[in-house]
Amino acid sequence: xxxxxxxxxxxxxxxxxxxxxxxxxxxxxxxxxxxxxxxxxxxxxxxxxxxxxxxxxxxxxxxxxxxxxxxxxxxxxxxxxxxxxxxxxxxxxxxxxxxxxxxxxxxxxxxxxxxxxxxxxxxxxxxxxxxxxxxxxxxxxxxxxxxxxxxxxxxxxxxxxxxxxxxxxxxxxxxxxxxxxxxxxxxxxxxxxxxxxxxxxxxxxxxxxxxxxxxxxxxxxxxxxxxxxxxxxxxxxxxxxxxxxxxxxxxxxxxxxxxxxxxxxxxxxxxxxxxxxxxxxxxxxxxxxxxxxxxxxxxxxxxxxxxxx
Numbered sequence: 001x002x003x004x005x006x007x008x009x010x011x012x013x014x015x016x017x018x019x020x021x022x023x024x025x026x027x028x029x030x031x032x033x034x035x036x037x038x039x040x041x042x043x044x045x046x047x048x049x050x051x052x053x054x055x056x057x058x059x060x061x062x063x064x065x066x067x068x069x070x071x072x073x074x075x076x077x078x079x080x081x082x083x084x085x086x087x088x089x090x091x092x093x094x095x096x097x098x099x100x101x102x103x104x105x106x107x108x109x110x111x112x113x114x115x116x117x118x119x120x121x122x123x124x125x126x127x128x129x130x131x132x133x134x135x136x137x138x139x140x141x142x143x144x145x146x147x148x149x150x151x152x153x154x155x156x157x158x159x160x161x162x163x164x165x166x167x168x169x170x171x172x173x174x175x176x177x178x179x180x181x182x183x184x185x186x187x188x189x190x191x192x193x194x195x196x197x198x199x200x201x202x203x204x205x206x207x208x209x210x211x212x213x214x215x216x217x218x219x220x221x222x223x224x225x226x227x228x229x230x231x232x233x234x235x236x237x238x239x240x241x242x243x244x245x246x247x248x249x250x251x252x253x254x255x256x257x258x259x260x261x262x263x264x265x266x267x268x269x270x271x272x273x274x275x276x277x278x279x280x281x282x283x284x285x286x287x288x289x290x291x292x293x294x295x296x297x298x299x300x301x302x303x304x305x306x307x308x309x
Contacts, residue, residue: 053110054136054147060101061094061114065130065155068093069240070162076244077165077177077202086244087128091119094130112136117150121239121252126206126231127154128240157240163203164240166231169259171246172277177202181229184259187276189283194268194298195276200259201229204240216308223291231255237274248280261296264288271297 072090076083083089095116102112117131130153137146157164169175173195174185184198207230209215215222237254238247256272269276270286286298289309299309 050110050136050138050141050145050147053105053108054112054134057101057105057110057112057114057136058132058134058151058153061098061130061132062153062155064097064101065090065094065119065153066157066159066162068097069128069155069157069164070159073165073167073240073244076167077170080167080170082167082171082246083244086241087119087121091116094119106139109139110136111139121241122154123253124154125233125237125239125253125255126158126204127156129153130155157204158206165202166204166240166243166257168238168243168246168273168277169200172279189269189279192263192265192268194261194263194265194296195259196263198259198261198263199229200273201231201257203229204231204255206230207232212306213308219291222289222307222309223295226258226260226291226295226297229257229260231257234272234274237272248278258297260291261298262294264290264296265298268298270300270303272299272303 068090072083072086072093075081098114098116102114105112112134113136114132114134117133118129119131120129122129131150132153133150135146135148137144169182169184173182173187175182176185177183178199180202181199182202184195184200186193187195205228207225209221209225209230212232215225232255234254234256237256238250239252239254242250242252242254254274256274258271259273259276261268261271265288267285267287269283275283284300286300286303289297289299289304291297299307303309
């Protein structure tokens, strides 16, 4: 009887073991799947953190670029100096600031290698283009995930927090600064003296009248434009880099603003700054446009048509 019981016990043990094997396998499979899910969740989380922090860094490049242009233009005006190869000078300033930002991000657990490839004039003269390359990774991340990309951002030169100064009048006339204006003591080639005591803008501000012909709809429109010293797109005008470099011509889409006269004359050199300050003999005359009893501009037929005057 003992042997029989032992035999039955042996058989029962085998059956129990056979029944337990699939349960154990299911448990192991479940644990493995949970580990995969956890690892995937960690990978997704770390990937999202890397992507988010990298995008934050790229957004900072735009702010750095605006601040760098502000500082460069301020240096030009405050020191009264022409900025030779201004796009290269700006690129160096942006790169230095980006390098400092990379150190800050390293303290936050992110390694960032960012190179400013180029800084060039944009087809929109109220912007310029910054080309960059960035490689980033999370420090001490065993997965070795990386973000690598190249990009180009359009950086505005019209920003109240980082205003961009226009040094162009400073190099081409005897002026002094009053508030946010240049006041003209004299212009060398102004034989009529129509621009003695004239004024123009110190800070680049985009004209609010996108349809330029609206300037001529009323004296309020043109008066508002001139009072605020707005700037306009001009294929013959100078971009911000050519203004910093005091060039007489520009191959890019440029800007023009008006030097507002307070002396009435029937004719004088056209009030668009790139015409008035042209030193290559390409100045030309315009007829007087009366804004009010003490403010005048002088325009040729082409500019009169452009601005609906």
